[in-house]
Amino acid sequence: MAKSRNWAGLSEAQRRRYVSAGRTGTLTGRKGLTPAQVRKYYENGGSLSAGRGHAEELAAPRTATLRQSDRELYEGLPAAERRRRVAQDQKELERWRRSRTYPIWLPRNSQTMRNDTAAALSLIGTPPRNWRSVDIQRNENGSYSVLVTTKRGRKVSTILADYDSLQEFGSLLRNPVSMGRTATEKRNLKQQWTRANGKPWNIDISIPVDTDPISMAPTPNDAKTKPTMGKALPRKRA
Secondary structure, X not given: OOOOOOHHHOOHHHHHHHHHHHHHOOOOOOOOOOHHHHHHHHHOOOOOOOOOOOOOOOOOOHHHHHHHHOHHHHOOOOHHHHHHXXXXXXXXXXXXXXXXXXXXXXXXXXXXXOHHHHHXXXXXXOOHHHEEEEXXXXXXXXXXXXXEEEOOOOEEEEEEOOHHHHHHHHHHHHOHHHHOOXXXXXXHHHHHXXXXXOOXXXXXXXXXXXXXXXXHOOOOOOOOOOOOOOOOOOEEOO
């Protein structure tokens, strides 16, 4: 059962940990939160795993995610079993996306990002404030390999299922706020994808030279949200 979001019910030591995480930026990605802001974040249901000293958020179920990202993994199964497995994996990712452990740096809005895309990106395991570079390569089967190098030099990879999934990732890189559904979600996405001064994180993005540049452009369906400015354009490989 989830813990009550009653701030007064926390131990003094736990409140100090959350306040410290809010001050340093490890709680939400934005430094300098006051104790009152941390309390409000807590009571509004914000993710707390970083403030507890654990991993930032839990990634999607790995096996289901890998199969949804690389449909070739379903090959070899009898038709009925393949249909059952696909449906089971899709339901598993849907449950994960509705859970309280869903990463707040990814949009919950399935209209702007599919479940398989969000699940694949969650395997990166760390929010964008820790990314140094993103290298994207197209695979022969139409999927895309994504290699993220963190600021500490750790390399993590994931696979996006197809070009549509790549476009969704591109929209997230260029204008994350536009992918949110509610005011709270938009605010969380802005906090996760920009620094305290409002400027985006400096992430070096490399994509295949013959990839349509629109795949890295912001989605045009949110007229009220201005495109994120200041992020370097993706660097294309020769």
